[in-house]
Amino acid sequence: MEWLIQILNSVQYGLLLFLVASGLTLIFGIMGVINLAHGSFYMIGAYLAFSLAELTGSLWTALPLGIVLAFALGLVLEILLISRLYRRDHLYQVLLTFGLILVFEEMRSILVGDDVHGVAIPALLDASLPLTENLSYPVYRLFISAVCLVLAALMYFTIQKTRLGMMVRAGASNAEMTQALGINIRWIHALVFAAGVALAVFAGMIAAPVSSVFPGMGNQVLIICFVIVVIGGIGSLKGALIASLLIGFVDTFGKVLLPELAGVAVYLLMAIVLLFRPAGLYGRP
Amino acid sequence: MLVARDLHTFFDSSHVLHGIDFSVAEGETVALMGRNGVGKTTLIRSMLGHVQPRTGSVRIAGRDATRLAPYRIARLGVAYVPEGRGVFPNLSVIENLVMAARPGDDRRTGWTLERVLETFPRLSERLQHRGMQLSGGEQQMLTLGRALMTNPKLLVLDEATEGLAPLIAQEIWHTIRVLRDAGTATIIVDKNFAVLSHLAHRCVILVKGRKVFDGPPAELSMQPGLRRQYLGI
Numbered sequence: 026m027e028w029l030i031q032i033l034n035s036v037q038y039g040l041l042l043f044l045v046a047s048g049l050t051l052i053f054g055i056m057g058v059i060n061l062a063h064g065s066f067y068m069i070g071a072y073l074a075f076s077l078a079e080l081t082g083s084l085w086t087a088l089p090l091g092i093v094l095a096f097a098l099g100l101v102l103e104i105l106l107i108s109r110l111y112r113r114d115h116l117y118q119v120l121l122t123f124g125l126i127l128v129f130e131e132m133r134s135i136l137v138g139d140d141v142h143g144v145a146i147p148a149l150l151d152a153s154l155p156l157t158e159n160l161s162y163p164v165y166r167l168f169i170s171a172v173c174l175v176l177a178a179l180m181y182f183t184i185q186k187t188r189l190g191m192m193v194r195a196g197a198s199n200a201e202m203t204q205a206l207g208i209n210i211r212w213i214h215a216l217v218f219a220a221g222v223a224l225a226v227f228a229g230m231i232a233a234p235v236s237s238v239f240p241g242m243g244n245q246v247l248i249i250c251f252v253i254v255v256i257g258g259i260g261s262l263k264g265a266l267i268a269s270l271l272i273g274f275v276d277t278f279g280k281v282l283l284p285e286l287a288g289v290a291v292y293l294l295m296a297i298v299l300l301f302r303p304a305g306l307y308g309r310p
Numbered sequence: 311m312l313v314a315r316d317l318h319t320f321f322d323s324s325h326v327l328h329g330i331d332f333s334v335a336e337g338e339t340v341a342l343m344g345r346n347g348v349g350k351t352t353l354i355r356s357m358l359g360h361v362q363p364r365t366g367s368v369r370i371a372g373r374d375a376t377r378l379a380p381y382r383i384a385r386l387g388v389a390y391v392p393e394g395r396g397v398f399p400n401l402s403v404i405e406n407l408v409m410a411a412r413p414g415d416d417r418r419t420g421w422t423l424e425r426v427l428e429t430f431p432r433l434s435e436r437l438q439h440r441g442m443q444l445s446g447g448e449q450q451m452l453t454l455g456r457a458l459m460t461n462p463k464l465l466v467l468d469e470a471t472e473g474l475a476p477l478i479a480q481e482i483w484h485t486i487r488v489l490r491d492a493g494t495a496t497i498i499v500d501k502n503f504a505v506l507s508h509l510a511h512r513c514v515i516l517v518k519g520r521k522v523f524d525g526p527p528a529e530l531s532m533q534p535g536l537r538r539q540y541l542g543i
């Protein structure tokens with residue numbers, strides 16, 4: 026039964042990573058921007074969960090508040106800063122978004138401090154599901170997986186089945202033609218960026234109760250998410266989902282089966298995938 | 311419908327349009343002609359907001375459109391079928407059409423998905439195919455059909471029949487004629503002078519970024535010397 030727990034943990038970790046990586050891959054695939062600050066949004070989410078839960082007394086009120094704030098932050102950032110990067114070299118993108126990381130970490134330090142925090146699991150989900158006589162699984166982790174799955178399905182539906190999604194895909198392949206059809210591509214870009222920010226912030230918020238809240242947590246996630254984007258193929262949501270789950274499994278089982286290799290297992294996976302598919306699993310070479 | 315005055319367009323330091331006046335009245339069909347590289351595409355793109363002219367003005371549907379973003383110009387009732395088509399290769403045929411659907415600037419909804427598919431029955435056999443899987447002719451029908459989904463008052467066609475099999479080109483010409491008879495204004499760039507001379511109300515000829523002729527096609531037909539000199543036909 027031990028392995029079932031590891032499987033559930035792998036899936037939960039992978040799906041959570043997907044929420045962050047999906048925004049990263051979309052922003053790269055659609056606007057061509059390398060956003061180093063994407064991990065910071067995850068960190069901001071975790072700290073938002075902590076602060077808003079303190080303030081309102083409940084994670085359930087904190088979550089919707091956080092999403093609204095995140096979406097607004099995403100819109101403001103896109104309109105003021107990120108939109109200036111679209112026609113520029115990757116070097117400018119990396120410089121500006123790295124600058125944003127420093128700004129966000131400094132703001133976090135000023136506003137909330139540098140302490141490590143924990144966020145309580147909401148009472149409603151603070152239970153364990155018994156698996157055997159002496160093994161059980163926390164309900165909250167199942168909740169995370171379920172919510173991530175719902176969001177992934179929602180994302181798939183929006184992009185593949187709605188007119189908005191068609192416009193997003195059209196804009197990614199030919200922005201000028203999309204404009205010529207009367208579609209304001211700047212709004213589409215702002216919307217995609219803000220949605221990416223909201224997803225990453227949301228991931229940080231729901232993850233807060235199971236992983237402590239600490240400075241620099243965004244950077245860890247950022248690096249893993251870049252690995253996911255590369256494995257999945259830049260711009261591919263399907264690729265990001267599969268790569269996220271793969272990373273979830275490799276990381277979780279790596280720690281159990283080969284503890285001495287735990288740090289490098291995900292990079293090994295990336296190297297192996299790139300050896301056979303240089304553009305990633307679903308990337309267009 | 312559209313009035314452009316004294317357009318000067320540059321690409322870096324190269325001066326491509328040298329003060330062009332150009333206009334299209336409501337319901338008028340205008341053929342824009344000239345040899346390769348004289349600036350036909352640049353003129354169109356300067357009027358539709360894709361290229362910023364350095365000086366000059368553009369008015370569309372009574373509004374100043376000189377510095378307007380392309381999507382705003384489109385919403386004034388202008389549809390653009392660019393050179394080289396511009397089908398979205400990653401979208402299916404039906405998605406290419408549906409994503410563009412919009413009532414016209416005056417809420418016209420004459421062009422629906424059904425009507426576009428009736429006009430181009432070939433497309434209805436390929437609704438789920440991706441744009442990149444279509445033949446050149448099908449792509450051209452799709453771009454034209456997609457332009458119509460926006461219910462335009464002015465349709466701009468840049469080399470719409472370029473490289474198409476004669477039968478398919480005929481189908482495109484037929485549709486353009488139907489549009490003209492229904493009162494849709496059109497700017498057409500095409501190499502086929504014979505068809506244009508029957509279709510167009512007016513011809514405009516450019517030479518090296520300057521307008522050298524603006525008049526009815528009959529006038530051109532009567533002066534083979536002009537045609538030879540400016541168009542090489």
Ligand SMILES: Nc1ncnc2c1ncn2[C@@H]1O[C@H](COP(=O)(O)OP(=O)(O)OP(=O)(O)O)[C@@H](O)[C@H]1O
Nearest residue numbers: 321324326344345346347348349350351352353393
């Ligand atoms: N993006 C660009 N950058 C630099 N020069 C350009 C650009 N687009 C066009 N030109 C130049 O401007 C001139 C006019 O080009 P344009 O495409 O408008 O001609 P055209 O009449 O449409 O030709 P064709 O019949 O070949 O389509 C050409 O000399 C071309 O090389």
Ligand SMILES: [Mg+2]
Nearest residue numbers: 350351352393
């Ligand atoms: Mg041209």
